[in-house]
Amino acid sequence: MAARSSYDVVIAGGAVIGSAVAWWLTRLGTKRVLVVEPDPTYARAATALSAASIRQQFSQPVNVAISRFGIAFLRRAAAWFDRAEGDNPLALRENGYLLLAGGVAGAAALQAQTAIQRAQGAETELLAPDALGTRFPWLDPAGVTLAAFGPRGEGWFDGMALLDLFRRGARAAGVTYVADRVTGFDRVGGRVSHARLRDGGRVACGQVVVAAGTRSAEIAATAGVALPVEPRKRTVFLIDAPALRGVAAPLTVDPSGVWFRPEGQYWLAAAPPDPDPAVDPADFAPDHAAFERDLWPVLAARVPGFAAIRARNAWAGHYDFNTWDANALLGPHPACPNLHIAAGFSGHGLQQAPAIGRGIAELILHGGWQALDLAPLATARLAEGRRLREAAII
Ligand SMILES: Cc1cc2nc3c(=O)[nH]c(=O)nc-3n(C[C@H](O)[C@H](O)[C@H](O)COP(=O)(O)OP(=O)(O)OC[C@H]3O[C@@H](n4cnc5c(N)ncnc54)[C@H](O)[C@@H]3O)c2cc1C
Structure with missing residues (x-):
């Protein structure tokens, strides 16, 4: 059961993206966050099965900027997560x-x-x-x-260690993780009012983040939103x-x-x-x-x-995989302003987690992108008919 029946933010999916969002939300100011994750072993999450590598070599400037933020974050992981100076908790190479x-x-x-x-x-x-x-x-x-x-x-790192640091840090700061599955969303007046959980009933929420990897489209569909993932x-x-x-x-x-x-x-x-x-x-x-x-x-x-x-x-x-343009879909869907998407990473999501987590948290708490301008990746581009095709897909 969820600890409360109401949260400021409910996050569907607690792997690297969901946990990065949760951690950044606590850093930027809110703790009333519920992360719903059906498999705390993460055995089948892309995060666990990834090659966990990071590169600057993309064709879209926004992806280069995201990875530059990412590498700076990974290099300073010891400081971000209160480890001894000189530690390399992510085994970055x-x-x-x-x-x-x-x-x-x-x-x-x-x-x-x-x-x-x-x-x-x-x-x-x-x-x-x-x-x-x-x-x-x-x-x-x-x-x-x-x-x-x-x-x-550019290089590689321990992706599960990154997830672990985000998750532990978020929990230590007051985020609730529940071993449950989001089965759907209820809408009232164009907004999501509740998340429905398989075992935990209905949870009222101010904002929702869909960070469920390959399952993101089926979850978003319950709120009437179609994702090409x-x-x-x-x-x-x-x-x-x-x-x-x-x-x-x-x-x-x-x-x-x-x-x-x-x-x-x-x-x-x-x-x-x-x-x-x-x-x-x-x-x-x-x-x-x-x-x-x-x-x-x-x-x-x-x-x-x-x-x-x-x-x-x-x-x-x-x-x-985002069949629209092979890039992340970020932030609210125009048809449902409190339903934030963080999915469609098309094979480059692990390295993007530090920047995406921060960006989605900024959007939720401050109403706009701050550290990086992630507007080119806004989910709204689906409705606008705008493609941001990434050519450097590996
Ligand atoms: C083989 C491979 C190699 C890769 N190599 C790289 C690389 O080198 N560099 C890189 O940056 N990226 C790489 N990636 C991509 C990267 O791993 C992913 O983009 C990233 O891990 C996505 O994280 P996520 O949290 O969005 O999704 P996931 O890790 O897939 O997590 C989604 C979570 O949602 C949960 N979930 C599912 N359904 C529900 C539900 N109904 N309710 C609640 N939760 C739900 C799942 O249990 C899961 O834990 C690779 C991926 C693969 C598969």
Whole structure:
């Protein structure tokens, strides 16, 4: 049961986005917050199944700004969460991202994106194929026309540790977490008046945040709001590559879309599915065949050290994919002004959590964006017919 029958803010979904919103709400001034999360183990949340990497290399300025906020936040995690100075509670590793382009058009697109990133303050460097081979001698630059490398502000971290810090911090500051499921919203006069919980009855609420990942569309639909968010499956492989032990590589994205990065003594790697249909949100069966079919041939050709490798493990997770423009939908839906959306992250939500949590909290408490102008990502763009297409989807 929820501790009270009425809250200022009810948040549906308590993984990294919902918990970031809750934590920032307490920092900015309200504690009467209820987070409804059906699975406190988070076993199937994208947050737990993520590659948990952060990059500045996006095509939309607002996404670059969000990641610049994100990396500054991650670097200062010890201070934000009252840890000893010098602690690295998120195990942040800034190995960078390396994006490889093929063909003339690929090189032109990379060049254009890099200019956008640099205008936002990112330090992305362009590398011609010979410079690429010199800088990363373990990599074969054959067929690459241009590469972009972010030497600072990009890398990976412990995503579950970030969730844990937000969640513990929110609870310590007075937020209530309940192991329950939002089954729907009741509306009165165009606004949500109550959240209905599977076990906890009806809870009156001033504001609502939908942060339920791939389940966000079905929840929003109960308030009469249609969201273009659907689950898209991604299978990630944990790979043992003995010849590459100790290579401090960046997260590298091949022109084919195959990506790989070190993970301790092993490597993570995945191939983008083609086709990439919407899937049953309960289908978490890894596509084991993708290893031989899509992944290994590309890896072995690009990095000779991947010729003799073994898949040690594989898992599948879901992107909450926004089919409208592959970017987050943030803030109130025009048809329901106290229903705030924080969904549709399309594979880049973990790194965005610090900025999105803050932005949604500002919107709820102060009525506008403050630290960052997130207006380009407003949910209202659906009604306006405005698309903010993100080209750099991994
Ligand atoms: C394989 C993979 C790799 C990724 N790699 C990266 C990466 O490198 N960098 C990056 O930034 N992002 C990455 N992402 C994306 C990132 O993980 C997600 O964008 C982010 O975790 C989304 O967080 P969330 O809290 O919105 O959703 P989720 O983590 O999916 O959490 C949603 C929560 O809502 C809860 N819920 C569901 N239904 C209800 C209901 N009815 N009522 C209440 N709660 C409900 C669920 O139990 C769940 O805990 C990746 C994702 C995947 C799958």
